[in-house]
Amino acid sequence: MKQSQLFTKTRREAPKDEVAKNAQLLIRAGYIHKEMAGAYSYLPLGLRVLKNIEKIIREEMNAIGGQEIFMTTLQDPALWKKTDRWAEENDNAQTGLPWFKTALTGGGELGIANTHEEVITNILTKYVSSHRDLPIYAYQFQNKFRNELRAKSGIMRCREFLMKDLYSFNADEASFREFYEKCAEAYLNIFARAGIGEKTYRTFASGGAFSKFSDEFQTVCEAGEDTIYIHLEKRVAVNKEVYTPDVLNSLKLEAGELKEARAIEVGNIFPLATRYAKALRLTFKDESGKTHTPHMGSYGIGLGRLMGAIVEVLSDEKGIVWPREVAPFYVHIISISGGNADVEKEARRLYELLGEHNVDTLYDDRDVRAGEKFADADLIGIPTRLVVSEKTMQAGGVEVTLRGNGHTTLVPESEVVERLVRG
Amino acid sequence: MKQSQLFTKTRREAPKDEVAKNAQLLIRAGYIHKEMAGAYSYLPLGLRVLKNIEKIIREEMNAIGGQEIFMTTLQDPALWKKTDRWAEENDNAQTGLPWFKTALTGGGELGIANTHEEVITNILTKYVSSHRDLPIYAYQFQNKFRNELRAKSGIMRCREFLMKDLYSFNADEASFREFYEKCAEAYLNIFARAGIGEKTYRTFASGGAFSKFSDEFQTVCEAGEDTIYIHLEKRVAVNKEVYTPDVLNSLKLEAGELKEARAIEVGNIFPLATRYAKALRLTFKDESGKTHTPHMGSYGIGLGRLMGAIVEVLSDEKGIVWPREVAPFYVHIISISGGNADVEKEARRLYELLGEHNVDTLYDDRDVRAGEKFADADLIGIPTRLVVSEKTMQAGGVEVTLRGNGHTTLVPESEVVERLVRG
Numbered sequence: 001m002k003q004s005q006l007f008t009k010t011r012r013e014a015p016k017d018e019v020a021k022n023a024q025l026l027i028r029a030g031y032i033h034k035e036m037a038g039a040y041s042y043l044p045l046g047l048r049v050l051k052n053i054e055k056i057i058r059e060e061m062n063a064i065g066g067q068e069i070f071m072t073t074l075q076d077p078a079l080w081k082k083t084d085r086w087a088e089e090n091d092n093a094q095t096g097l098p099w100f101k102t103a104l105t106g107g108g109e110l111g112i113a114n115t116h117e118e119v120i121t122n123i124l125t126k127y128v129s130s131h132r133d134l135p136i137y138a139y140q141f142q143n144k145f146r147n148e149l150r151a152k153s154g155i156m157r158c159r160e161f162l163m164k165d166l167y168s169f170n171a172d173e174a175s176f177r178e179f180y181e182k183c184a185e186a187y188l189n190i191f192a193r194a195g196i197g198e199k200t201y202r203t204f205a206s207g208g209a210f211s212k213f214s215d216e217f218q219t220v221c222e223a224g225e226d227t228i229y230i231h232l233e234k235r236v237a238v239n240k241e242v243y244t245p246d247v248l249n250s251l252k253l254e255a256g257e258l259k260e261a262r263a264i265e266v267g268n269i270f271p272l273a274t275r276y277a278k279a280l281r282l283t284f285k286d287e288s289g290k291t292h293t294p295h296m297g298s299y300g301i302g303l304g305r306l307m308g309a310i311v312e313v314l315s316d317e318k319g320i321v322w323p324r325e326v327a328p329f330y331v332h333i334i335s336i337s338g339g340n341a342d343v344e345k346e347a348r349r350l351y352e353l354l355g356e357h358n359v360d361t362l363y364d365d366r367d368v369r370a371g372e373k374f375a376d377a378d379l380i381g382i383p384t385r386l387v388v389s390e391k392t393m394q395a396g397g398v399e400v401t402l403r404g405n406g407h408t409t410l411v412p413e414s415e416v417v418e419r420l421v422r423g
Numbered sequence: 424m425k426q427s428q429l430f431t432k433t434r435r436e437a438p439k440d441e442v443a444k445n446a447q448l449l450i451r452a453g454y455i456h457k458e459m460a461g462a463y464s465y466l467p468l469g470l471r472v473l474k475n476i477e478k479i480i481r482e483e484m485n486a487i488g489g490q491e492i493f494m495t496t497l498q499d500p501a502l503w504k505k506t507d508r509w510a511e512e513n514d515n516a517q518t519g520l521p522w523f524k525t526a527l528t529g530g531g532e533l534g535i536a537n538t539h540e541e542v543i544t545n546i547l548t549k550y551v552s553s554h555r556d557l558p559i560y561a562y563q564f565q566n567k568f569r570n571e572l573r574a575k576s577g578i579m580r581c582r583e584f585l586m587k588d589l590y591s592f593n594a595d596e597a598s599f600r601e602f603y604e605k606c607a608e609a610y611l612n613i614f615a616r617a618g619i620g621e622k623t624y625r626t627f628a629s630g631g632a633f634s635k636f637s638d639e640f641q642t643v644c645e646a647g648e649d650t651i652y653i654h655l656e657k658r659v660a661v662n663k664e665v666y667t668p669d670v671l672n673s674l675k676l677e678a679g680e681l682k683e684a685r686a687i688e689v690g691n692i693f694p695l696a697t698r699y700a701k702a703l704r705l706t707f708k709d710e711s712g713k714t715h716t717p718h719m720g721s722y723g724i725g726l727g728r729l730m731g732a733i734v735e736v737l738s739d740e741k742g743i744v745w746p747r748e749v750a751p752f753y754v755h756i757i758s759i760s761g762g763n764a765d766v767e768k769e770a771r772r773l774y775e776l777l778g779e780h781n782v783d784t785l786y787d788d789r790d791v792r793a794g795e796k797f798a799d800a801d802l803i804g805i806p807t808r809l810v811v812s813e814k815t816m817q818a819g820g821v822e823v824t825l826r827g828n829g830h831t832t833l834v835p836e837s838e839v840v841e842r843l844v845r846g
Contacts, residue, residue, distance in 0.1 A: 005488075006490070006560045007490055007547070007550055007551075007556070007561065009550055011549075026837055030550075033501065033546045033549065035495045035497070035498075036497065038497075039497045040495065040496040041492065041493065041494040041495050041542065041546060042493040042494075043492050043546070043642070044490045044491060044492055044561075046492075046493075047491055047492055047493050048492070065429060065504075066426075067429070067467045068467065068470055069464065069465060069466050069467055069469075069470055070465040070469075070585075071458075071464040071466065072462040072463065072464050072583055073462075073496075073566060073568070074458070074459065074462045074568070074582060074583045075458075076458065076459045098528060100523060100525040100526075100533075101525060101526075102523040102525045102535060102570075103523075103524075103569065104574075104582075105521060105570045105571070105572045106572050110523075112525060112535065113630070119458070119464065123456045124430070125458065126434075127430055127431055127432055127453075128430075135432070136430045138430065138467075143496060145474045145496070145497070147525075147527065147528045148528070149528045149529050150529075159497060159527075160495055160496055162493075178746045191774075203825060215719060227577065280844070283463050293536075337505075403428055403785045
């Protein structure tokens with residue numbers, strides 16, 4: 001894409017009421033627009049990142065047998081009353097999923113969905129009757145709405161946010177547990193591909209009413225809201241909320257080997273046992289005709305949360321640093337022409353050449369000074385920068401700089417495409 | 424995909440309260456699940472169709488310079504009061520966009536977005552200052568919420584529905600009008616690719632306060648809610664709401680040459696002049712430094728509405744008939760093995776072979792009778808059916824049947840892949 005055609009521009013300042021680093025940088029670079037506390041619109045660059053994150057998650061969920069669906073936001077209270085999750089006193093306080101509610105013209109109350117356990121379980125009562133119908137792993141990417149008293153942390157804790165939620169249904173606990181571990185592996189793949197694998201730990205956390213533990217995926221970062229205790233060698237951690245001698249003992253972890261850190265919860269997976277299936281009468285018959293209740297799990301990743309965490313963890317004093325798989329573009333071409341038409345021509349030729357090889361490229365064709373182009377490129381954070389100038393043309397090449405470590409090399413013109421396509 | 428792994432099944436009956444043919448067929452075939460009147464979840468097959476429609480629209484919007492974004496659902500009333508579209512008496516009655524409203528924990532009212540003119544205009548005040556910043560064409564795919572008193576027509580008129588909405592901003596009326604015509608062309612491409620091009624007419628409709636006319640795209644169908652008057656040769660129509668001698672005169676159409684028909688509005692494009700930009704103070708300076716207000720248009724397509732219209736128009740007494748570009752799969756392999764392992768093996772081989780050639784294939788590997796497989800295939804409506812049986816294997820080929828016209832041929836085994844990849 002030509003940068004002159006991108007409708008956003010970089011800004012010197014973020015809005016005064018925006019305190020989170022992730023949102024400050026993303027707003028300044030033109031990725032997002034703040035509509036109100038806890039609700040951000042995604043502009044062209046921001047949506048490209050969000051879609052890349054979605055693609056990674058979709059691939060990993062499909063690889064473990066996930067089937068993608070898209071459930072509704074509007075919710076009938078009758079369904080949620082069956083599981084005792086409609087009344088505010090049950091909900092806000094206990095589950096951290098405070099409802100937005102609304103009134104239907106003509107009478108009646110509706111909910112704006114904050115999660116979908118009830119919805120998928122109810123749908124499956126139409127399709128599950130035999131053990132042969134299981135297992136089922138259904139997931140979606142869908143906006144969730146939570147009526148938080150305070151929205152903070154930029155795009156990491158919103159009142160409205162895009163979430164991947166997968167729900168698993170297995171015939172018994174053993175097969176549930178097997179899938180649960182497979183999904184935990186898939187989550188580690190996702191965070192590795194998103195560039196924060198090294199800083200992300202599978203973390204023992206509270207299991208609620210259904211299980212001793214749930215598992216969180218926590219990314220070490222000062223901006224995080226959680227405190228965890230990490231075992232660096234075993235690459236596991238324990239959330240402060242369950243950090244007791246008894247728990248450490250049961251996990252065979254020594255307090256002295258653990259290191260305290262602040263962290264961002266970028267994902268969680270949760271055993272739900274038979275709570276929702278029982279309440280909503282989802283059953284199946286085994287080979288002998290006996291009736292059973294499926295074992296269920298839920299598996300969430302907030303896409304904006306993950307995007308914000310990447311920004312928090314990897315940015316530097318100049319701006320954002322995107323890992324390759326989530327970056328809005330892989331290559332940023334900057335022409336420093338100083339009015340020399342040959343330089344612009346060469347930059348445009350390179351842009352078209354990379355396009356022919358399907359290399360996602362942003363081409364800064366704007367008529368602004370070199371310093372502004374470099375500062376904007378640093379802020380926007382595309383992984384690979386190509387500089388074309390009189391100097392590089394005289395040297396018969398292109399200057400290639402990696403945003404991550406600043407490493408610069410002059411690559412001969414004949415090798416540029418091969419270098420970038422190969423990666 | 425193997426059909427045994429698809430978690431949905433076909434059903435003999437649709438829910439009793441479902442009167443629309445599109446929803447009846449889509450529910451019976453396992454595409455969607457009705458959550459309540461006017462709100463449907465999309466199951467794996469249904470989401471595949473929705474995503475194919477999304478892909479067609481995205482390609483056509485990108486081709487005319489559209490930049491994709493994703494705005495918020497939660498809305499601050501302050502923004503909408505500036506354009507006088509918050510108060511119910513202005514909104515419900517005049518614009519047909521009845522709000523769902525909700526209360527924020529801690530105080531304050533929020534809206535659940537029914538459209539986004541105000542939002543995009545407000546965002547652009549941050550990015551537009553000069554004539555060089557225009558034109559801007561921004562679009563999104565996003566759930567819209569409308570508090571309809573009655574939801575009917577299945578997935579064609581919902582309280583919650585996925586919509587593509589594009590907003591155009593041009594420096595003057597002439598360049599606005601040029602883009603408007605370009606978008607009208609793109610819409611005709613979209614409906615042609617979606618398989619309803621021949622039945623869809625660009626239709627003169629009421630322009631509201633800002634323009635003499637807007638343009639609807641109406642697909643002729645008895646189930647439609649609108650009445651239009653079609654000029655078959657000129658391929659245009661006039662909506663009944665503006666069908667007066669004066670209007671016909673101004674359009675140079677003779678009443679006697681027009682044919683009355685019921686039709687479904689599958690899209691609309693709308694000149695908005697400077698109403699929103701003026702109210703929200705979006706301006707730009709021309710070369711001489713003089714301040715102007717951009718000319719705006721909005722361009723909507725409801726994806727579920729379009730999907731429902733395709734079902735209404737193309738289905739037959741046996742079930743759904745999908746056009747190739749929107750079909751959930753291109754090929755449906757049916758094995759009639761009667762316990763012959765060689766038949767299953769050949770069907771599986773074909774399935775894998777087509778997969779290697781990236782032909783989207785559903786393989787009915789279920790252990791059910793032939794009659795059930797054929798009836799389900801007819802109901803599901805995948806364009807091309809391959810039957811593998813002892814009979815076809817003895818004849819050295821595969822039976823290929825087109826769902827649209829029932830045309831059947833025995834294709835020699837060696838030619839199957841080439842025939843399907845070529846299309």
